[in-house]
Amino acid sequence: MAVLNYIQAITKALKEEMERDEKVFILGEDVGPRGGVFRATDGLYEQFGEARVLDTPLAESAIAGVGIGAAMYGMKPVAEMQFADFILPAVNQIMSEAARIRYRSNNDWDCPITIRAPYGGGVHGGLYHSQSIEAIFANQPGLKIVMPSSPYDVKGLLKASIRDQDPVLFLEHKRAYRLLKEEVPEEDYTIPIGKAAVKREGSDVTVITYGLCVHFAKQAAEKLEQEGISTEILDLRTVYPLDQEAIIKAASKTGKVLLVTEDNKEGSIIGEVAAIISEHCLFDLDAPIKRLGAPEVPAMPFASKLEKEMLMNSDKIETAIRDLAEF
Amino acid sequence: MDNVQVSNEQHLAMYEEMLLARRIDERMWLLNRAGSIPFVVSGQGQEVMQVAASFALDKEVDYILPYYRDLAVVLHFGMTTRDIFLMAYGKAEDPNSGGRQMPNHFGQKKNRIVTQSSPVTTQVPHAAGIALAAKMEGKSLVSFATMGEGSTNQGDFHEGLNFAGVHKLPAIFMVENNKYAISVPLSKQVACENIADRAIGYGMPGIKVDGNDPVAVYQAVKEARDRALNGDGPTLIEAESYRLTPHSSDDDDMTYRTKEEVDYEKSIDGLLQYRKKLMEEGILTEDKEREMEEKLKQEINEATDYAEKAASPDPKTLQDFVYSEEGF
Numbered sequence: 001m002a003v004l005n006y007i008q009a010i011t012k013a014l015k016e017e018m019e020r021d022e023k024v025f026i027l028g029e030d031v032g033p034r035g036g037v038f039r040a041t042d043g044l045y046e047q048f049g050e051a052r053v054l055d056t057p058l059a060e061s062a063i064a065g066v067g068i069g070a071a072m073y074g075m076k077p078v079a080e081m082q083f084a085d086f087i088l089p090a091v092n093q094i095m096s097e098a099a100r101i102r103y104r105s106n107n108d109w110d111c112p113i114t115i116r117a118p119y120g121g122g123v124h125g126g127l128y129h130s131q132s133i134e135a136i137f138a139n140q141p142g143l144k145i146v147m148p149s150s151p152y153d154v155k156g157l158l159k160a161s162i163r164d165q166d167p168v169l170f171l172e173h174k175r176a177y178r179l180l181k182e183e184v185p186e187e188d189y190t191i192p193i194g195k196a197a198v199k200r201e202g203s204d205v206t207v208i209t210y211g212l213c214v215h216f217a218k219q220a221a222e223k224l225e226q227e228g229i230s231t232e233i234l235d236l237r238t239v240y241p242l243d244q245e246a247i248i249k250a251a252s253k254t255g256k257v258l259l260v261t262e263d264n265k266e267g268s269i270i271g272e273v274a275a276i277i278s279e280h281c282l283f284d285l286d287a288p289i290k291r292l293g294a295p296e297v298p299a300m301p302f303a304s305k306l307e308k309e310m311l312m313n314s315d316k317i318e319t320a321i322r323d324l325a326e327f
Numbered sequence: 328m329d330n331v332q333v334s335n336e337q338h339l340a341m342y343e344e345m346l347l348a349r350r351i352d353e354r355m356w357l358l359n360r361a362g363s364i365p366f367v368v369s370g371q372g373q374e375v376m377q378v379a380a381s382f383a384l385d386k387e388v389d390y391i392l393p394y395y396r397d398l399a400v401v402l403h404f405g406m407t408t409r410d411i412f413l414m415a416y417g418k419a420e421d422p423n424s425g426g427r428q429m430p431n432h433f434g435q436k437k438n439r440i441v442t443q444s445s446p447v448t449t450q451v452p453h454a455a456g457i458a459l460a461a462k463m464e465g466k467s468l469v470s471f472a473t474m475g476e477g478s479t480n481q482g483d484f485h486e487g488l489n490f491a492g493v494h495k496l497p498a499i500f501m502v503e504n505n506k507y508a509i510s511v512p513l514s515k516q517v518a519c520e521n522i523a524d525r526a527i528g529y530g531m532p533g534i535k536v537d538g539n540d541p542v543a544v545y546q547a548v549k550e551a552r553d554r555a556l557n558g559d560g561p562t563l564i565e566a567e568s569y570r571l572t573p574h575s576s577d578d579d580d581m582t583y584r585t586k587e588e589v590d591y592e593k594s595i596d597g598l599l600q601y602r603k604k605l606m607e608e609g610i611l612t613e614d615k616e617r618e619m620e621e622k623l624k625q626e627i628n629e630a631t632d633y634a635e636k637a638a639s640p641d642p643k644t645l646q647d648f649v650y651s652e653e654g655f
Contacts, residue, residue: 062486069456106425107648164652
């Protein structure tokens with residue numbers, strides 16, 4: 001089994017799906033000979049040619065909209081937004097079109113497109129190369145939002161997204177691209193969309209999070225274990241629609257819940273997670289639900305000290321878990 | 328290119344389709360004013376260009392991405408009069424959306440009528456995507472997207488045409504210039520003289536035609552289709568006409584244009600001009616016309632009755648088809 005980093009797992013999943021199904025093709029800015037600005041499509045242009053690894057004009061609504069048209073025709077497009085921050089011109093295509101095509105046509109048409117976008121901070125990207133954009137899309141029935149936390153999950157979830165019959169927004173943490181490495185099986189496998197995963201068993205405090213924050217939560221949990229605090233970690237994997245059953249189970253198990261996101265706290269994914277727990281787990285809770293997110297500033301600043309101040313890290317999570325354990 | 332030949336038979340067939348669209352549209356207004364259906368949005372004044380363009384396409388293979396005034400286009404591509412009334416009444420059997428969307432949000436996969444939404448111009452990049460997919464698969468077909476002139480101000484118009492131009496896709500974009508975007512006249516929509524002039528920025532031919540001249544429209548679309556199938560890329564066509572009705576049944580057009588203007592435009596209505604021409608040339612006769620009108624009236628009556636009595640969507644289906652029920 002080879003050790004792959006997060007972005008190599010993306011490339012691997014794309015390559016395998018393109019080999020498996022000739023209807024799969026990639027479109028986006030700089031995805032061709034350049035292999036993507038982060039190198040996610042490295043080598044694919046050489047292997048599959050220009051027709052299936054298509055460099056588009058710099059126009060996000062067309063990247064989404066052309067992909068949607070091709071998907072309605074019967075192709076399986078994988079559209080790349082160069083940075084999640086630049087997806088906003090394509091919101092009308094994603095929400096008004098992709099997310100509603102099946103419903104509005106009463107199941108006559110469908111739109112099996114995957115839209116990949118790198119999100120998140122920690123790479124000195126400043127306001128417009130660092131944002132978390134998942135909450136913008138997380139109340140659009142018809143759309144699925146997948147946010148993997150590890151190379152193994154990346155491969156299985158990206159394959160599942162490409163094969164899915166509905167539109168999937170696949171959000172990749174750009175700092176995870178080269179930070180996270182693990183063994184990824186050579187063989188074909190998928191991970192079901194819509195299912196959360198317990199990434200660590202524990203009995204004192206439950207942490208529910210997603211994306212790169214799962215990595216930070218694991219670091220914090222390992223440290224706290226030495227102090228005798230046992231942490232359960234639930235990785236949402238799909239942030240819309242949420243896996244309510246897994247959330248209720250994980251929250252009820254310890255009765256003390258910490259919710260973590262890199263996004264601004266107010267209006268984020270974890271607010272909905274908190275609501276689910278409030279509705280279903282009141283009598284199982286031993287402490288108020290604790291949320292940990294970024295402060296309410298518009299987006300991440302460029303200067304290192306400001307960026308660091310805003311970002312989630314394992315220390316912040318560790319402190320919050322300890323506080324909850326002692327509650 | 329030489330003028331195309333249109334046979335007498337084709338002229339009659341085209342005229343009959345235009346007339347069907349007009350008579351359906353008129354019935355819709357009656358039903359709306361009688362309180363039977365909640366909403367009407369019309370194509371009156373645009374039937375000539377819609378039918379002529381449709382005749383230049385291949386309804387067995389081409390994909391159409393119509394906008395909400397394109398009743399005549401979808402009828403040509405296989406939607407039935409009954410389907411149209413089921414849509415107007417929002418009934419379960421409506422093939423467009425099963426009563427989910429407002430009327431005239433057309434879509435029917437079996438006839439390659441691509442589902443549409445209300446935000447305008449989103450279909451333009453879709454048309455490029457369908458043309459791209461067809462090209463990738465080596466299929467001999469075109470995508471045909473229509474829109475109003477107001478839509479040409481949207482970003483998706485620019486992004487979609489540019490993409491189609493860059494990749495030389497087999498697509499045809501036809502702007503049905505009816506002079507108004509609800510109340511805003513053409514002069515306040517665009518600063519250029521012709522919508523067709525915009526084509527130069529996308530590296531494709533821009534053709535302006537009189538939308539009330541069926542042969543001119545037919546020829547423009549036919550040439551565009553030939554070009555597309557030849558690998559020579561997309562075409563922008565501007566077909567000029569006039570919107571004879573208010574924007575919709577909820578609009579009062581007397582708040583922004585005069586009765587004199589509308590009356591004048593009605594006097595030069597393309598459908599009337601075409602009728603006159605066919606009569607003068609002896610292609611259409613009083614007898615043939617009477618027969619045609621009777622047949623259409625009966626078809627519309629039957630469709631209205633059927634749709635009125637048809638079942639409404641079951642409230643239990645509200646949550647159906649948000650996602651695929653098959654998963655992968």
